[in-house]
Amino acid sequence: MAAKDKNQEPQDEQLHKLRHSTAHVMAEAVVERFPEAKVAIGPPIKDGFYYDFDLGREPDGSLKTFSPEDLEAIEKRMRQIAGGRHPFIRSEVSAEEAKRIFADEPYKLDLIAGLEAGGVDEYGEPTDEPPVISTYQHDHFVDLCRGPHLESTGQIPPDAFKLLTVAGAYWRGDEHNPMLQRIYGTVWPNKQQLAAYLEKLEEAKRRDHRRLGKELDLFSTNPDEVGGGLVLWHPRGGLMRHMIEEFSKAEHLKGGYDFVYSPHIGRGTLWETSGHLDFYKDSMYSPVEIEGQEFYLKPMNCPFHMEIYKSRTRSYRDLPLRFAEWGTVYRFERSGVLHGLTRVRGFTQDDAHLFCRPDQMPEEIDRVLGFCLFILRSFGFNEFNAYLSTRPEHRVGEDEKWEAAERALEAALERAEIPYQVDAGGGAFYGPKIDLKVYDALGREWQLSTVQFDFNLPEKFDLTYVGEDGQEHRPYVIHRALMGSMERFFGVLIEHFGGAFPVWISPMQVEVIPIADRHNDAAYEVAAQLKAAGLRAEVDASSDRMNAKIRNAQLQKIPYMLVIGDREAEDGAVNVRLRTGEQRGTMPVAEFIAYAQDVVANKALI
RNA sequence: GCCGACGUAGCUCAAUCGGCAGAGCAUCGACCUUGUAAGUCGAGGGUUGCCGGUUCGAUUCCGGCCGUCGGCUCCA
Numbered sequence: 001m002a003a004k005d006k007n008q009e010p011q012d013e014q015l016h017k018l019r020h021s022t023a024h025v026m027a028e029a030v031v032e033r034f035p036e037a038k039v040a041i042g043p044p045i046k047d048g049f050y051y052d053f054d055l056g057r058e059p060d061g062s063l064k065t066f067s068p069e070d071l072e073a074i075e076k077r078m079r080q081i082a083g084g085r086h087p088f089i090r091s092e093v094s095a096e097e098a099k100r101i102f103a104d105e106p107y108k109l110d111l112i113a114g115l116e117a118g119g120v121d122e123y124g125e126p127t128d129e130p131p132v133i134s135t136y137q138h139d140h141f142v143d144l145c146r147g148p149h150l151e152s153t154g155q156i157p158p159d160a161f162k163l164l165t166v167a168g169a170y171w172r173g174d175e176h177n178p179m180l181q182r183i184y185g186t187v188w189p190n191k192q193q194l195a196a197y198l199e200k201l202e203e204a205k206r207r208d209h210r211r212l213g214k215e216l217d218l219f220s221t222n223p224d225e226v227g228g229g230l231v232l233w234h235p236r237g238g239l240m241r242h243m244i245e246e247f248s249k250a251e252h253l254k255g256g257y258d259f260v261y262s263p264h265i266g267r268g269t270l271w272e273t274s275g276h277l278d279f280y281k282d283s284m285y286s287p288v289e290i291e292g293q294e295f296y297l298k299p300m301n302c303p304f305h306m307e308i309y310k311s312r313t314r315s316y317r318d319l320p321l322r323f324a325e326w327g328t329v330y331r332f333e334r335s336g337v338l339h340g341l342t343r344v345r346g347f348t349q350d351d352a353h354l355f356c357r358p359d360q361m362p363e364e365i366d367r368v369l370g371f372c373l374f375i376l377r378s379f380g381f382n383e384f385n386a387y388l389s390t391r392p393e394h395r396v397g398e399d400e401k402w403e404a405a406e407r408a409l410e411a412a413l414e415r416a417e418i419p420y421q422v423d424a425g426g427g428a429f430y431g432p433k434i435d436l437k438v439y440d441a442l443g444r445e446w447q448l449s450t451v452q453f454d455f456n457l458p459e460k461f462d463l464t465y466v467g468e469d470g471q472e473h474r475p476y477v478i479h480r481a482l483m484g485s486m487e488r489f490f491g492v493l494i495e496h497f498g499g500a501f502p503v504w505i506s507p508m509q510v511e512v513i514p515i516a517d518r519h520n521d522a523a524y525e526v527a528a529q530l531k532a533a534g535l536r537a538e539v540d541a542s543s544d545r546m547n548a549k550i551r552n553a554q555l556q557k558i559p560y561m562l563v564i565g566d567r568e569a570e571d572g573a574v575n576v577r578l579r580t581g582e583q584r585g586t587m588p589v590a591e592f593i594a595y596a597q598d599v600v601a602n603k604a605l606i
Numbered sequence: 607g608c609c610g611a612c613g614u615a616g617c618u619c620a621a622u623c624g625g626c627a628g629a630g631c632a633u634c635g636a637c638c639u640u641g642u643a644a645g646u647c648g649a650g651g652g653u654u655g656c657c658g659g660u661u662c663g664a665u666u667c668c669g670g671c672c673g674u675c676g677g678c679u680c681c682a
Contacts, residue, residue: 038619056681063608063609065609065610066610067610068611088672144640165611166611166676166677167609167610167677167678167679168608168609168610168611168677168678169609169677169678169679170608170609170678170679173679175607175608175678175680179609180609180679181610181680182609182678184676184677210675214617215617223672223673223674224655224656224673228673228674247668251624283681284679285629321638331681331682333680333681334607334608334679334681335607335673336607336608336609336677336678336679336680337607337680337681338674339675342682343681344682349680349682375669403676435682446682447681447682448682449682450682482681484680485682487681487682488682501629513642515639515641516639516640517639517640518639519639521645543637543638543645544640544644544645545638545640545645546639546640546641546642546646547642548641548643548644548645549643550642550643550644550645551643551644552644554642554643555643561642562618562640563641565640565641566641567641573654575641577642581642581643583642
């Protein structure tokens with residue numbers, strides 16, 4: 001999740017001003033209510049704004065925080081300030097003046113110091129702009145701010161903003177800094193748009209994969225008995241995963257991959273060799289000891305694949321080698337970060353390592369990127385953000401290798417015509433990478449695919465191949481995961497479709513609904529024909545009324561409901577209802593089968 | 607890990623001031639035999655997250671732990 005990336009900022013200039021100005025108004029209301037509060041920063045963001053405050057400490061030493069009543073009172077006061085139609089007045093000041101104005105505001109002084117030094121803006125973000133220091137004042141509130149702002153607080157529609165939540169946030173986003181109290185709010189040009197936004201939040205709740213996972217009986221977790229972040233896949237979720245994996249594995253075979261399998265634990269020496277115990281120990285589960293040897297649960301599959309490569313001498317003729325594994329890994333995530341299926345402690349990666357010669361590398365990148373897009377698009381993900389992360393300060397590997405790898409990644413992105421953002425210095429210490437991220441129902445970004453160069457492991461494991469010249473050479477290693485992890489992919493997939501999955505992965509595809517008991521035999525006969533045709537079907541032979549059977553099937557988002565009464569039973573026909581509510585009328589069973597098979601083959605929605 | 611909110615039946619939620627813990631759905635049983643989103647009646651189901659304190663008495667008040675949710679930091 002990249003909370004602070006540029007996509008999060010409102011695109012529209014006027015909306016940007018509205019949100020920024022509302023943040024200032026909120027800050028005034030907060031400072032009035034808490035005169036001892038120190039203000040930090042308050043930028044506009046996607047869908048709203050926030051402002052951070054330091055409220056000081058309670059007598060018992062704990063952090064002073066906002067209560068729900070505070071939020072209510074602040075919101076009420078904001079309406080008054082908006083109604084006061086105070087103009088926003090911009091002033092340019094010298095650093096000295098700024099320090100005098102904000103003498104009592106330590107966070108602002110920190111920002112001014114940054115501005116003075118140049119190179120960072122008033123949020124502490126890097127900037128190329130010359131260090132002009134400006135303030136904006138409205139009513140009694142003055143803020144260090146680049147702007148721009150509305151002309152007056154009167155332009156803030158008093159019925160189109162709402163304070164949403166309070167949260168803790170570290171100053172400058174660094175957990176070693178003091179924790180501030182952040183208020184999130186939203187504001188829109190009019191109350192209709194506010195209402196639409198709040199409705200969108202409600203819709204997001206309905207699509208939440210944790211809720212749908214329960215309602216559709218797809219998966220569960222049991223923190224008390226099993227452990228947090230450890231997922232139980234129920235039969236319906238399991239069937240979906242099976243379909244997804246089967247599809248992907250078949251494509252891997254077509255793409256020239258070999259399947260390998262590796263154990264869930266490995267000796268400490270392995271993780272010493274790989275460097276994980278140096279760099280990654282905090283995220284690894286504690287070792288288990290047996291017969292004097294330490295074993296660790298694997299946080300990654302990489303070292304095992306390196307060992308498979310090393311198990312014999314490799315010739316340049318053997319390359320490229322592509323080792324794929326649905327490898328389950330365990331990482332000790334801090335308790336506060338677990339989230340449904342999208343952030344867990346045990347997960348299965350659709351992992352693979354590509355071993356190739358330098359001359360093969362550009363083509364391998366092209367192929368893997370194309371493969372990636374093909375897989376994502378097969379599941380209806382057509383919108384995503386691509387990131388190219390380049391060399392960080394601390395890194396291994398020669399600069400020529402980095403140069404070649406970065407150029408290869410960039411060129412592959414260009415050839416694939418994918419718009420991307422460069423995350424300069426965002427690469428891993430062992431190599432540059434491309435990440436593809438998609439959105440969940442709340443617009444939060446989740447990384448699925450990753451294509452990473454690894455300059456570290458080939459050295460650590462001393463991987464070689466014998467070249468045409470009879471000499472040993474170091475192969476390139478590319479680590480990649482397309483869906484990322486089955487858990488996260490599934491979570492995002494659930495939200496993407498709101499539980500109404502394309503027919504080919506729908507756990508139950510057809511609900512056969514007899515109207516009365518006397519139609520049960522005909523219904524079972526139809527279901528048998530459907531199953532024989534490869535469709536997943538069941539009969540609802542419960543004592544419910546037909547209306548209730550339809551309702552239950554609708555709630556389960558089963559694509560097709562086939563109603564069978566006297567007329568259908570007599571003709572060997574079915575009456576077809578789609579989960580969209582559309583009724584397709586009565587047709588022979590064979591006709592429905594042909595239609596449904598076609599939808600499945602095309603991976604269509606319905 | 608940090609800040610805040612929350613934790614009552616399988617699920618969604620009630621329970622006034624501290625006084626016998628309830629409803630709907632789901633489950634089970636019986637009846638009903640139905641034409642495109644909930645048929646009727648009945649039954650079972652709880653150490654109110656855990657531990658401790660205050661009290662004659664705690665779902666309720668206090669403290670500690672665990673967990674969930676929203677953020678922060680971190681990450682597939």
